[in-house]
Amino acid sequence: MRTGIMRAGTRALIVGLGSLAVLIGLAQVAVSAGWISRFILPAPTEIWTAMLELFAEEHPLQAAIATVGRTLSAIGLAIAIGVPCGWALWRYRTAGRAYEGWLGALFASPKLLLYPLFLVMMGRGFGTLLVMGWLTAVIPIVLKTREGLVSVPPVLIRVGRSFNLTDRQMLWKILLPSAAPVIFTGIRLSVIYTLIAIIALEFLLNLGGLGGLVDNLYDRYDIPGTYAAIVLVLILSIVYFRIVERIQAWLRSS
């Protein structure tokens, strides 16, 4: 049964990659024959040449590292501030009930559109990028930390009390370990949304990284280069989310 599923999966993969290859081939024919303008869709061979040029001249790997580095700094900052805030919302219940709905609404709101406000306050630079990334990352972490602490079984807390644990011991030995899976769900959400926000802002504000690279090439009207850079963004996002999935699976199993 298992091998049957695997075989079906492999067959799907082969058909998928095969149809992608056919599609690329068709695009090549359509562009060379002039059915599609080269200025709208460059021939795949042209994109490939542009990709090689990109690697020779534009340092896309450094750009990708910059993008990921900014994303991880925003997430790190969000964990450092968000977990204590989530704890405070759990500890002070009135505050938790007062702000939880607001945070949920902010999470669902189109936060990305707030960036002109930060542009005015902080200028077009790394600060705006970091604050916007942080704002995206912090909300799910605060909400899920509170949710995780609320769901700690009262029995565990009573056990801690009966051992006369101090508040600090209680936090590190009982509350955080028990809430950890839910907190990780929050971190996972923030990991997903923050990369999207950072790349989008790099592109919108031309602030370096892979997003900024796409914008630069488009500004020069280098269409094959733009396509190549977009392919790199897609590869980065696929690899990034694969790694996130792996880490999640590893955390779950351990």
Next chain:
Amino acid sequence: MAEVELAMRIRKSGETRLRPETRLQIATVAGVWILWEALAWSGLFYRDIVPSSFKVIVAMGRLLATGAFYGHLGTTAYEVLVGFAIGAAAGVLLGILFGARPFLGRVMNGYILALAPAPKVIFLPVLMTAFGIGVGSKIAMAALSAFFPTVLSTAAGMALINPTLIKVGHSFNATAVQMVTRIYLPALVLPVISGLRLGLGVAIVGTLIAEIKLSNAGLGFIAIQYYERFRIPEMYAVIVIIFMLAAAANWLMTRLSDRLGRHGMPSSAEISGAA
């Protein structure tokens, strides 16, 4: 019925004072507002970087009194709605197709899962070369954004349909169209609605981002134009309006899904009647 509810509400408010969290909320709003005004009038910042809320309200009033504003509002609404309709229709149809043809679904699944979490804004250069910097590229952006949540949610809903229902459909020799309207769609109402809610949200963001980046009309366009002319209270006013509209759209979609959820799934007759 309404009178009873009203009477109960009056009695409740008479019995209990404001709940502590409500008082905290009021205090927070008041505190933030006072702090904001203090910063605005302190002169610590270059003029209007932190604009007083009064200035923003005046700017909003002026904006709403001009006819041009409604032109931009109309452009944005048109782009969002047309793009959303295209992306959502494609998402629902392909979601059903991938669910009904498992092999095809498995083939496409990898591509959709790979593209779904990628930032869609990055496709803007491609869309602008293909559809121009006007309304066309914004509609395409909204469609592309709305497509992924809809197709994922529909395909996930298809996977949960009771297989017996599908067998019943086949044993009645239902045509493909009948299968879609009589079996699939009625069972898919809730997942599709939740996909549409997410899709509308991202379509709004995608459209406005595209307008802010490069355009000649729409709410995003006027927001960034005010920014460039350093008319900050006006820029705040536009952004506040955008957020209120987005919240209203989200509220409407949530209500729609709550209603359908509470009353259970409408019968297939209702669905085909609505369509």
